[in-house]
Amino acid sequence: KNEVEQSPQNLTAQEGEFITINCSYSVGISALHWLQQHPGGGIVSLFMLSSGKKKHGRLIATINIQEKHSSLHITASHPRDSAVYICAVNYSGGGADGLTFGKGTHLIIQP
């Protein structure tokens, strides 16, 4: 299976900054997911998208199918946004396949 690449691996920013995390993949996908993992292990699904753009509060996710690229943006970042953000994809082909994951971006927002 093809890999999912995320960048940056680590990101430290000041409170209030605009954050961008990138994700790229190499072959066709059916859906792309952005997940959030806080210390202690729990994983929460933030977005699932297959085209265009989605927004939820201060979080925005975009996907460009032609370029095989997605971005997760956080506006007006806050220390509570500190977490690992993980990009994952369902590869095309149908069925109930599990996800293929990027290695995650460790985000720290300093007050």
Place this chain on the structure above:
Amino acid sequence: DVKVTQSSRYLVKRTGEKVFLECVQDMDHENMFWYRQDPGLGLRLIYFSYDVKMKEKGDIPEGYSVSREKKERFSLILESASTNQTSMYLCASSLWQGSSYNEQFFGPGTRLTVL
């Protein structure tokens, strides 16, 4: 509130022991998944199931088996635990609607240490 629960948060076993990790979801989801998470490697799919008694191998099934006797329960079995199976194990479930994908709901994880 939707829930995926796992039988243990922390587990310590000895090499060679048979280990059962249990996962239960209360959302009537068809699909259930087992992943493991390791530093530097991220999350990887071990097995998944799209229906009762059905199972499919994921990317790293070696050394594992699964059981799904009821829709809400998906068990991961380590037949003979080895130290390289020390890891965080995460269960997830999702709804299946024909050809479309849906978000996955994750359990809290089980941190397994094999001594």
